[in-house]
Amino acid sequence: MYSDKVMDHFQNPRNVGEIEDASGVGTVGNAKCGDIMRIYLDIDENQVIRDCKFKTFGCGAAVATSSMATELVKGKNIQEALQVTNKAVMEALDGLPPVKVHCSLLAEEAIHAALWDYAEKHGIKIEGLSKPKSDIHEGEEEEEEEY
Amino acid sequence: MYSDKVMDHFQNPRNVGEIEDASGVGTVGNAKCGDIMRIYLDIDENQVIRDCKFKTFGCGAAVATSSMATELVKGKNIQEALQVTNKAVMEALDGLPPVKVHCSLLAEEAIHAALWDYAEKHGIKIEGLSKPKSDIHEGEEEEEEEY
Amino acid sequence: MSKRIYLDNAATTKTATEVVEAMLPYFTENYGNPSSVYDLAATSKEAITKAREQIAAVIGAEPKEIYFTAGGTEADNWALEATYELLCKKGNHIITTKIEHHAILHTCEYLEKNRGARVTYLDVDENGIVKLEDLEKAITPETILISVMFANNEIGSIQPIKEIGQIAKEHGIYFHTDAVQAFGQVPIDVDEYHIDMLSSSAHKINGPKGIGFLYIRKGVKIRSFIHGGAQERKRRAGTENVPGIVGYGAAAERAARTMQERTEVERKLRDYLIERITKEIPYCRLNGDPVKRLPNNVNISFQFIEGESLLIFLDGAGICASSGSACTSGSLDPSHVLLAIGLPHEIAHGSLRLTLSEETTKEDLDYVVEKLKEIVARLRDMSPLYED
Amino acid sequence: MSKRIYLDNAATTKTATEVVEAMLPYFTENYGNPSSVYDLAATSKEAITKAREQIAAVIGAEPKEIYFTAGGTEADNWALEATYELLCKKGNHIITTKIEHHAILHTCEYLEKNRGARVTYLDVDENGIVKLEDLEKAITPETILISVMFANNEIGSIQPIKEIGQIAKEHGIYFHTDAVQAFGQVPIDVDEYHIDMLSSSAHKINGPKGIGFLYIRKGVKIRSFIHGGAQERKRRAGTENVPGIVGYGAAAERAARTMQERTEVERKLRDYLIERITKEIPYCRLNGDPVKRLPNNVNISFQFIEGESLLIFLDGAGICASSGSACTSGSLDPSHVLLAIGLPHEIAHGSLRLTLSEETTKEDLDYVVEKLKEIVARLRDMSPLYED
Ligand SMILES: Cc1ncc(COP(=O)(O)O)c(C=O)c1O
Ligand SMILES: Cc1ncc(COP(=O)(O)O)c(C=O)c1O
Ligand code: FES
Numbered sequence A, B: 001m002y003s004d005k006v007m008d009h010f011q012n013p014r015n016v017g018e019i020e021d022a023s024g025v026g027t028v029g030n031a032k033c034g035d036i037m038r039i040y041l042d043i044d045e046n047q048v049i050r051d052c053k054f055k056t057f058g059c060g061a062a063v064a065t066s067s068m069a070t071e072l073v074k075g076k077n078i079q080e081a082l083q084v085t086n087k088a089v090m091e092a093l094d095g096l097p098p099v100k101v102h103c104s105l106l107a108e109e110a111i112h113a114a115l116w117d118y119a120e121k122h123g124i125k126i127e128g129l130s131k132p133k134s135d136i137h138e139g140e141e142e143e144e145e146e147y
Numbered sequence C, D: 001m002s003k004r005i006y007l008d009n010a011a012t013t014k015t016a017t018e019v020v021e022a023m024l025p026y027f028t029e030n031y032g033n034p035s036s037v038y039d040l041a042a043t044s045k046e047a048i049t050k051a052r053e054q055i056a057a058v059i060g061a062e063p064k065e066i067y068f069t070a071g072g073t074e075a076d077n078w079a080l081e082a083t084y085e086l087l088c089k090k091g092n093h094i095i096t097t098k099i100e101h102h103a104i105l106h107t108c109e110y111l112e113k114n115r116g117a118r119v120t121y122l123d124v125d126e127n128g129i130v131k132l133e134d135l136e137k138a139i140t141p142e143t144i145l146i147s148v149m150f151a152n153n154e155i156g157s158i159q160p161i162k163e164i165g166q167i168a169k170e171h172g173i174y175f176h177t178d179a180v181q182a183f184g185q186v187p188i189d190v191d192e193y194h195i196d197m198l199s200s201s202a203h204k205i206n207g208p209k210g211i212g213f214l215y216i217r218k219g220v221k222i223r224s225f226i227h228g229g230a231q232e233r234k235r236r237a238g239t240e241n242v243p244g245i246v247g248y249g250a251a252a253e254r255a256a257r258t259m260q261e262r263t264e265v266e267r268k269l270r271d272y273l274i275e276r277i278t279k280e281i282p283y284c285r286l287n288g289d290p291v292k293r294l295p296n297n298v299n300i301s302f303q304f305i306e307g308e309s310l311l312i313f314l315d316g317a318g319i320c321a322s323s324g325s326a327c328t329s330g331s332l333d334p335s336h337v338l339l340a341i342g343l344p345h346e347i348a349h350g351s352l353r354l355t356l357s358e359e360t361t362k363e364d365l366d367y368v369v370e371k372l373k374e375i376v377a378r379l380r381d382m383s384p385l386y387e388d
């Protein structure tokens, strides 16, 4: 059911782990499926993401999107990192099954949450970034099957 | 679905035909299935059935029961012939499928009707014989499946 | 019995060898439950996807508009009951015909008796064709569904489906057609014919028994009929009959591929058989439309004789056929279809249906005609209705 | 993939070779429609009769109490909907459990939403067993049906069916049991257990997919669920799936014949596997009753990890298994069964179901344990919940 790219990133996930004394850490969860993702960012003085690691409790898609998302933000500056949407991650993975699209939102939100943490710690404001919801799927409706 | 005996009497029916100037003729029909049976009796002065013939428009079971019924009444006297019930005919045929039991009633009734005709023509009364209904299945209920 | 000529292909068909071969791996090798995660299940899932595509292609549908069922009967039940439930607040009126299969008629009766539906059963003309004026007249503001079979299983008459679809569309009424006899036998295009739902069954086209489908046009939001797991996009629960679905796909592909050539041959043989019987046997008549007729259907009534007797004698001669006689069915009423085209009871009783297949030869039919002559003569001799 | 160890026999099983062989003649030789008159049809009819006898024998029923359906799901839907329709004038209350299969739960929801039913979903204890006091307490004068599954498909717990049947009988309430997982795996006697209706599905016992049955005790006058032709004594319309029915008969006979020996072996292997996993892998627990448990079911939760990931890695190692994780199913909620026995969400997510077959060997299981250790460790390393 998964593309080869997803399977590769799932079976050989990049950037698994933690960063000690990270510049920013973001943890998000999906109340519905119960999955949890934590992203660690190491950001240098030029606001460039030097390193990025993750830990994920979740399905294959969640792991693969974590892996791909960390790959994509590494080396980018904060503004660029904000452009790494779940769509971008899915595209980079050659797509996800429809029922798994929501998993990729987890990765996007985890990055945002980590950036928010960074901003708070450093007392700065990042253009275009708002406070992460405690649960990204709050209030989300069960997707209607389109018949 | 039919026993070997039924198949034999159906494929090689005994006593098919008509009797000219028969002592008694009985025609009965089944309103539901639309089938028709006519029995001719040749009865001698001792009230013994010398000969018996039939014509039937009906299913395999109807033809076979006609054939068997004519065989059974031949040589019998009137009182004995009255004992040739549909049950007796069915037994002689090694049984009929449940849905075909009603067909055997046709034969019984046709014999009764022929005997009635004989009695009327000769102005006699036969003990235990009542006027045949015009349609033997009048008022009969659709058989309930026993679940 | 040495010789066997099977002329009851409207009842069911032989499963084609290539169809059985397509199915076999899904019993003992690729037996995974398609809902599972592992690779073995992916094989089953892909096989279902392929079958859905094969079938959709035959009727110009999208694959995801095809929902597999256990057969034509379930598909008919589903279409009627679920449409009724969806729309009964809008109206409770259904229009169908007097010549539908029992899968439609008995479902309508159920809806009338237990669920408050009102059903109009349209008459047909003497050839078994629905009159469009009647349909137009029957439509009321409460009408929520029109269900007219594509082709009749007994007398083979083909309905003016496109025109019916057009009328349904103009009135904004859903249109369902029972195409169990038509699928794979005549060209069907759900868009051109404005069909919203369509039922079909694999075993009528050399596929396996126990598998069918309901086509549901995108946007028709009827509920699922069988509740449970999330199979068939949550619309038909139950572990998928993978070998059956694969077999259906193969049979549909095959039927479409061979349709033109096959039906051309069948049509010629059909007309040959009709001509010989009606010319050579007295007191008989063809039932159903001579032209708007399934390519493989012959239905003839023989006066003065009864169908079951005829069938048993034909069976004795190695010929498998069927009849609209009461006596064959367990119910005692003669075929409602033959009565609907105006046959009196006793003639309806003496009807014979011969339905050809691609394997039928002219020699077979010559043999059938000869036997038929003998048997009909013999039964007439036995009949109290026949005076010669 | 060179090695494949199939441990998902609760999802579906391989169709046994002897079963496929029994089916084959009914595709291309004895393909007659059993409702027909001719000899060819008689062969199909006899084959169905034989299968019905084979199946009835397994549960101590009479053959005519067995009605073939397209699977366990249809049988479940039928039992619930038709009983409700039959008795809703007497009362609208149904009692079932929180751990039923979706075929029961979603049908109950349908009856609640659309047909005015009131349903009580009984809790189960921490081992997944219904408490009889709860059942007694739930009964009201309006209760018309108790439906409790014989054995659970996820955690394998076996219910006190005999006691439940006794209670139902004492209160004059119909008792239905979904025995899809139990039929052919544990002894069942419909009289001894006071079962009025019982659902089953062939593909769970090495029979084909797409065929099941509903046992209906003589005297229980529920209507047919699928309307149409007069098949199955007018109670289940649709051309019979003859090969499927024959296959089911063969599979049932085979399952009954091998039951004792087979399940003895499976029970030992099951307990061996449970013991090794729970001893050798930290932070895990067995779900379901250790004793009142299907002979082939192992269900274990691993803390800190998620089921789908586990399954994909196992698949990579050639092991087919399943999980109660949300992520595997298309629905996002974790297994309602695991929640019902009191597991918190995150632990329910990390559950693994391994269901053995007669082909499973100790060597297979040793391999599975080794792989499982590696994979669990790896996933825990990746998990934000796990701190070692
Ligand atoms: C307990 C239980 N009930 C019902 C079903 C449904 O059976 P089927 O999928 O064959 O319709 C299953 C299996 O899927 C089951 O395990
Ligand atoms: C016109 C028509 N509709 C429905 C059916 C029912 O199909 P099945 O018996 O495969 O369920 C049949 C055949 O039996 C049919 O000929
Ligand atoms: S006489 Fe009519 S069914 Fe037998």
Ligand code: FES
Pocket (backbone or CB within 6 Å): A030, A033, A034, A035, A058, A059, A060, A061, A062, A100, A102, A103, A106, D326, D327
């Ligand atoms: S993260 Fe929960 S389903 Fe994918």
